[in-house]
Amino acid sequence: MKEFTRHDGRAADELRPIKMQVGLLDKADGSAYIEQGRTKVLVAVYGPRDVHPRHLASPEGAILRCRYHMAPFSTEERKPPAPSRREIELSKVIREALAPSAFLSNFPRTAIDIFAEVLQADGGTRCASVTACSLALADAGIPLRDLVASCAAGKYGGRILLDLDSVEDQEGEADLPLALMPVFDEVSLLQMNGLLTEEEFKEAFNLALEGCKRIYELQRQTLKEHYAAATRITEES
């Protein structure tokens, strides 16, 4: 029997090709870039820095602010640049996915601002954003309990698949984005839309967990390589 392959040639439990990079922006305190298939997201972190407006500052720790935004040219039809209701909701869930990972209480009365710009959207942009945001926080030197790795699973053509692209997402039966802090085995982002039986949900959930763990390894590798290179440059000079 012929092995099942998806429209882009992947196996059911295969991630798209992923490229990650950190520290690529000059002015930001931390930055990261991710390509997951044709999805491209660039993230900058500023902070800890002064809070404006001042009344938002908290004596209990840094406030974490996050803006998820899609570039007007990132989609098939031009996306108006003003934040849509979807972008406002996703900014909130991404912030909530990252907040438990950072030691915010170390920086009272400050703000940490995260800006995620989707340069090209081809499915899985919120997950790619979470993955890149976490890398950028690490690159900014914010102390973290763990990295947050994110990946979706879904159902398309009756099958449970890992890491849906836009074709599979738009024509599919369900999508389940997930984010995980692997060291603590804690789920910090969980959404689902579509229609799944309890069994199918379990299968998709476990597959997405597996995807998060693989992405986590790539994140660690990216940071290690970046800092190993940085150390070499320092030693040579």
Place this chain on the structure above:
Amino acid sequence: MSLKIVPDITRARIWDLALKGKRTDGRQLLEYRPIRITTGIIEKAEGSAEVSLGSTRVLVGVKVETGEPFPDTPDEGVLTVNAELVPLASPTFEPGPPNENAIELARTVDRGLREGKALDLEKLVIAPGKRVFVVFVDVYALDYDGNLVDASALASMAALMQARMRAYKVVGQEAIWEEGKIPLPIQHTPVAVSIGKLGNTLLVDPSLEEEQTLDARVTISVDEAGRICSVQKGPGCLLPSQVLEAVSITKDAASRVLQQLKEALPAA
């Protein structure tokens, strides 16, 4: 909704009780507060319903108008959900355009109804690609004592089931109104169940003081067959095993909510 107005002593008590499987208001962990559903209270709306969960109260009005379909779904009517956290509902709600909490609430309710196929949108088409019916579901929070999501989803479903639009016939590309009223094309009845996590304990339908004490909250919508149609986690973290436990709790809790809905709307 993030403003902490619960004293530490109350939070400690909620924790202590949860460890013993109890709650401050005497409920079981998996028990809803008393649910009351009243429908047809706004005569000018095609459909309306007020739902109370304990002292949380939500009013939903349904309006039906004609409009253009979305370009990517020319053969479907349009369903639009909006939520207003009206300042009269809580000292922490402020007037102004919907903030991220109101937007998340509306989108969570919307996903439950849409993915659970509450309405058969294909039956709301007048002229494919040109003219369709637009069903507006407007959620109004009246009194916020926790778990607005479940109350809003239930009130929205009840209002859609109770709604009666003017009868019409299609002439050319327009709908011509006729005598009488017809129900909306209801297909399924999804309901939302919110589950809170306190340490290792899961509880259903958190009250306001519980909501502000929780480690995490997740809302799961299921249809009448128990199929999962939407999930939305709020702030906080859950263990993977707790996510699966929450999913299995949902079915039972949802069937009890659904029972209430059927009793309130026997004809639909």
